[in-house]
Amino acid sequence: MGEPIAPLRPLRAxxxxxxxxxxxxxxxxxxxxxxxxxxxxxxxxxxxxxxTLYRRFPTKEALVRAIFDDLLDDIExxxxxxxxxxxxxxxxxxxxxxxxRRQATNQGFLDVVAQRLGAAALTSEQRRRFLAAMGRPxxxxxxxxxxxxxxxxxxxxxIFRMLGATTRPxxxxxxxxxxxxxxxxxxxxxxxxxxxxxxxxxxxxSR
Numbered sequence: 001m002g003e004p005i006a007p008l009r010p011l012r013a014x015x016x017x018x019x020x021x022x023x024x025x026x027x028x029x030x031x032x033x034x035x036x037x038x039x040x041x042x043x044x045x046x047x048x049x050x051x052t053l054y055r056r057f058p059t060k061e062a063l064v065r066a067i068f069d070d071l072l073d074d075i076e077x078x079x080x081x082x083x084x085x086x087x088x089x090x091x092x093x094x095x096x097x098x099x100x101r102r103q104a105t106n107q108g109f110l111d112v113v114a115q116r117l118g119a120a121a122l123t124s125e126q127r128r129r130f131l132a133a134m135g136r137p138x139x140x141x142x143x144x145x146x147x148x149x150x151x152x153x154x155x156x157x158x159i160f161r162m163l164g165a166t167t168r169p170x171x172x173x174x175x176x177x178x179x180x181x182x183x184x185x186x187x188x189x190x191x192x193x194x195x196x197x198x199x200x201x202x203x204x205x206s207r
Contacts, residue, residue: 021046022053023070026063031108035060035116064113068126071106075099075133082137089146093188095137096159100184103160104167131157131206148196152203159187 025045029037042063043053057063078098085091103110113121122130135153142149166180189195 018046018048018052019056019066022048022056023063023067026057027067027106027109030064030112031106034112035064061117064117064121065123065126067109068122071102072126072129072133074102076129078102079133079136083140087146088137088140088144092137092141092147093184096156096163096188097181097184099160100163100167100180103164104180107164107167110164127206145193147191148193150196150199151191152205154206155203157206158204163187 022042026042029042029045033041039050039053039060043050046053057066078095082091082095082098085094131153134156138147138151138153138156141147142151163180163183166183167176170176170179
């Protein structure tokens with residue numbers, strides 16, 4: 001047998017701060033200027049040298065995936081938080097609302113990445129983590145009889161895509177900031193078991 005693998009050591013405080021600053025700067029820069037934004041601009045926004053950025057993130061794809069890792073960490077923390085709520089139905093509604101707010105906050109970045117990288121933006125492990133996070137509050141709400149039982153985790157993913165459209169400017173160009181939460185309420189009402197009717201097609205399932 002080979003030598004045991006030493007556990008990964010946590011980042012030093014200064015290295016962790018630099019990482020967070022780089023990822024925040026990259027997310028903002030990508031949202032504002034697309035994935036073609038220069039590395040120099042990202043480093044300038046983060047207040048670090050290009051060498052520091054390249055050592056941690058040798059490619060823009062590595063930056064994008066690290067940003068998604070942080071977003072997934074946040075979603076998983078939210079899942080743990082709502083798991084402690086006694087009412088599973090209310091917990092699921094809260095999860096949908098808070099997840100949609102996070103999506104709205106990052107919509108510029110998500111749009112740019114989707115247009116440029118498509119499905120390649122996420123690794124298979126990241127897609128697995130995302131669906132696992134979607135499934136936990138859903139299953140708990142279904143077991144409590146608060147949400148229709150024919151939904152799967154991929155349905156929640158598609159619901160987020162639909163809600164994402166409501167965070168963009170309206171047809172007349174006016175902002176939707178004060179209005180898109182309305183559609184969370186409409187969607188949640190439609191997910192109640194008493195509102196359920198037979199669905200005309202089966203769910204899309206992630207490969």
